[in-house]
Amino acid sequence: MNNLNTNMTHAGRPRDEAAKSAIMTATMTLLKDFKFANLTIERIAKEAGVGKATIYRWWGSKENLLLETFLDTADDHVVFNQEAPLLDDFKQVIVELTVVLDSALGRALITAILEDRDLLDQFHQRFFEPRRQQASQLLRRGIDDGLIKADINIDVVLDMLFGDVYMNVFFYGKALDTASIDVILTSFMKGIMI
Amino acid sequence: MNNLNTNMTHAGRPRDEAAKSAIMTATMTLLKDFKFANLTIERIAKEAGVGKATIYRWWGSKENLLLETFLDTADDHVVFNQEAPLLDDFKQVIVELTVVLDSALGRALITAILEDRDLLDQFHQRFFEPRRQQASQLLRRGIDDGLIKADINIDVVLDMLFGDVYMNVFFYGKALDTASIDVILTSFMKGIMI
Amino acid sequence: MNNLNTNMTHAGRPRDEAAKSAIMTATMTLLKDFKFANLTIERIAKEAGVGKATIYRWWGSKENLLLETFLDTADDHVVFNQEAPLLDDFKQVIVELTVVLDSALGRALITAILEDRDLLDQFHQRFFEPRRQQASQLLRRGIDDGLIKADINIDVVLDMLFGDVYMNVFFYGKALDTASIDVILTSFMKGIMI
Amino acid sequence: MNNLNTNMTHAGRPRDEAAKSAIMTATMTLLKDFKFANLTIERIAKEAGVGKATIYRWWGSKENLLLETFLDTADDHVVFNQEAPLLDDFKQVIVELTVVLDSALGRALITAILEDRDLLDQFHQRFFEPRRQQASQLLRRGIDDGLIKADINIDVVLDMLFGDVYMNVFFYGKALDTASIDVILTSFMKGIMI
DNA sequence: GGATAAGCGAGACGGTACGTCCCGTCTTCCT
DNA sequence: AGGAAGACGGGACGTACCGTCTCGCTTATCC
Numbered sequence: 001m002n003n004l005n006t007n008m009t010h011a012g013r014p015r016d017e018a019a020k021s022a023i024m025t026a027t028m029t030l031l032k033d034f035k036f037a038n039l040t041i042e043r044i045a046k047e048a049g050v051g052k053a054t055i056y057r058w059w060g061s062k063e064n065l066l067l068e069t070f071l072d073t074a075d076d077h078v079v080f081n082q083e084a085p086l087l088d089d090f091k092q093v094i095v096e097l098t099v100v101l102d103s104a105l106g107r108a109l110i111t112a113i114l115e116d117r118d119l120l121d122q123f124h125q126r127f128f129e130p131r132r133q134q135a136s137q138l139l140r141r142g143i144d145d146g147l148i149k150a151d152i153n154i155d156v157v158l159d160m161l162f163g164d165v166y167m168n169v170f171f172y173g174k175a176l177d178t179a180s181i182d183v184i185l186t187s188f189m190k191g192i193m194i
Numbered sequence: 195m196n197n198l199n200t201n202m203t204h205a206g207r208p209r210d211e212a213a214k215s216a217i218m219t220a221t222m223t224l225l226k227d228f229k230f231a232n233l234t235i236e237r238i239a240k241e242a243g244v245g246k247a248t249i250y251r252w253w254g255s256k257e258n259l260l261l262e263t264f265l266d267t268a269d270d271h272v273v274f275n276q277e278a279p280l281l282d283d284f285k286q287v288i289v290e291l292t293v294v295l296d297s298a299l300g301r302a303l304i305t306a307i308l309e310d311r312d313l314l315d316q317f318h319q320r321f322f323e324p325r326r327q328q329a330s331q332l333l334r335r336g337i338d339d340g341l342i343k344a345d346i347n348i349d350v351v352l353d354m355l356f357g358d359v360y361m362n363v364f365f366y367g368k369a370l371d372t373a374s375i376d377v378i379l380t381s382f383m384k385g386i387m388i
Numbered sequence: 389m390n391n392l393n394t395n396m397t398h399a400g401r402p403r404d405e406a407a408k409s410a411i412m413t414a415t416m417t418l419l420k421d422f423k424f425a426n427l428t429i430e431r432i433a434k435e436a437g438v439g440k441a442t443i444y445r446w447w448g449s450k451e452n453l454l455l456e457t458f459l460d461t462a463d464d465h466v467v468f469n470q471e472a473p474l475l476d477d478f479k480q481v482i483v484e485l486t487v488v489l490d491s492a493l494g495r496a497l498i499t500a501i502l503e504d505r506d507l508l509d510q511f512h513q514r515f516f517e518p519r520r521q522q523a524s525q526l527l528r529r530g531i532d533d534g535l536i537k538a539d540i541n542i543d544v545v546l547d548m549l550f551g552d553v554y555m556n557v558f559f560y561g562k563a564l565d566t567a568s569i570d571v572i573l574t575s576f577m578k579g580i581m582i
Numbered sequence: 583m584n585n586l587n588t589n590m591t592h593a594g595r596p597r598d599e600a601a602k603s604a605i606m607t608a609t610m611t612l613l614k615d616f617k618f619a620n621l622t623i624e625r626i627a628k629e630a631g632v633g634k635a636t637i638y639r640w641w642g643s644k645e646n647l648l649l650e651t652f653l654d655t656a657d658d659h660v661v662f663n664q665e666a667p668l669l670d671d672f673k674q675v676i677v678e679l680t681v682v683l684d685s686a687l688g689r690a691l692i693t694a695i696l697e698d699r700d701l702l703d704q705f706h707q708r709f710f711e712p713r714r715q716q717a718s719q720l721l722r723r724g725i726d727d728g729l730i731k732a733d734i735n736i737d738v739v740l741d742m743l744f745g746d747v748y749m750n751v752f753f754y755g756k757a758l759d760t761a762s763i764d765v766i767l768t769s770f771m772k773g774i775m776i
Numbered sequence: 777g778g779a780t781a782a783g784c785g786a787g788a789c790g791g792t793a794c795g796t797c798c799c800g801t802c803t804t805c806c807t
Numbered sequence: 808a809g810g811a812a813g814a815c816g817g818g819a820c821g822t823a824c825c826g827t828c829t830c831g832c833t834t835a836t837c838c
Contacts (some may be wrong), residue, residue: 053821114305163359208808251810439814443813537780556741593837
């Protein structure tokens, strides 16, 4: 199996994990001062105290580096609790999603994604879809429990909810505060609850 | 006033309108082959048969050129009819919005906007807000006419609707077809109609 | 004719002669500290206060730059007087040749020539052959004047003379002083004079 | 004494002679396709199927590797017979010298020598001087035997002869054929023989 | 015969330089 | 004064090698 090979040792000097994390840290640091288009591999390498080739060796492009760095910090967040009450669970996830997206890293990633189909696919597969599946399940359980109208189109309904979050972060350039999230969720629920 | 000067004649040779439109045309043409980050002033100048300085003289930056080119082609579209039935009017606007955004020009503009606060403000002021105002008025009239629930939060509700459009275009990378728009609008209306 | 076009003005900004001479000066300066293999375009550009592209624009390679710089400073020297007595004329040319070759510029050029057939051809055509022709004429005149044996092979004889100069400069790493040149010329003449 | 240690056994794995000769072979092979400046340690290592460190361990630099490789193949050649007639002995040595120098290895070595004083010294000590001493002895014996003029300056005379060989190989880029060598030697002898 | 030492191929490391592309500015001549 | 052409100083690209350094492994001597 391939998975077994993943941990196999290779000939030659093994990669330097300290360099890897220095590069990711530098990427995050520099994104506070530079927009993605002005973030250069050369600057990252310098900031990380690393040769350019080391970055190209492991990520191949600025875009891949960005995605990995994002997932590395974001993957533990934006997770549905599955046991909290439906509304609370959604609320917490939206708050976390807002925080993760409305960061230098998040904004840069979205920028990159809009210009790069491959990156978009990677992002969907590794970040977006898993969370969408969970939200979907949650709504289905709400329907089973008789809390939510049975005739809603789950996909459309979720796109509206999360689309709203994205719009606020990216189109109005503002993160949502807790109060706004309450307003949004209330409007949202009003339309779908029994 | 500045506006008065706009039509004033100056000493020296006047601006060459042919060059202006050649530049905009070249911009649109090249965006079919290059993403915004790879679209260079030098390439545009060459494609348009124009000196680089001419572009810098009139637009100052790639971003401004992009916005002007977008508005030049998009400004006549995405306009509410105001006389058609509410649902039809929304539907037509969403179709046009989808078409305009899901183009090389539209996608490039959004990309640029996400990285450029000034450009975002310009885009809001000159494209987004006027249309949002119209949609807002439309909903208010619907409320007055007793078609739509009086207790909705108009801003939130519009963000959900348009946010959904944006999500589909940018996050799923697909333009909405007519059938999908019907589904979205139906879901949307179900939540807000009396 | 092509020659006429050479002086024709072109569209666009003309090349900056100050940059040209700054680059050549920098090349000569840096060759005092670096051997040719360690002389980098980047260092020359920095020393000359010039962009790398300017160097590549006009010379295309380090080798070409070197040759032009050499010819620029060496072309006025190593010229036969044609009126001085035969021996004096040869002597003066050998002194000048020694000086020109035993310089940072000269040594670097020879190094480059040994690795680069095209450069060798250029060097022959633009520096070596004209001088060889003159030396050849001089010997022929010496034969006509009854000063030099008529049965010598001029080519072989000249190669021996100049080969000796080259050997001393490059193989023994020492420039010839006036006394040595006297010794060489005496030996040389002894073999060919009547 | 140090010399005694040369054959002493050490702890640890002994040097791999197969690797040594693979490296030298690779050096010679690659010099057919690459000039010395473009011959890289990395390429040699790959061609020889060897780690880079092995090369640095034993030679320390590209220049040293080159010299050792040259001596390894050239040291048996260019040797005066000492018993053949004077002219034949010189002739044979010049032929062999020409062959050895006009090879990828020989040309590369001269290139390297011109840029590297240490290498020049090594080359003189280990290749050039021994042969020059022999040529010198030969001429002295010729003088003793009354074959050669007693008043020649042996050093100058030899530099002229060998300088000519070098000039032809390096400056005209052509090896000498047997006929040319005859011409040269005839001219040479005419000047020095009684 | 187990410990120690050095050599080996592989290949990652921090760097330097490559030759190219583009930046935004400038300098020429022409309209 | 605008415009096309194109050179300018500068910065970054992605690649190739530098000489050094870990790895796991092999092959020797030493105790």
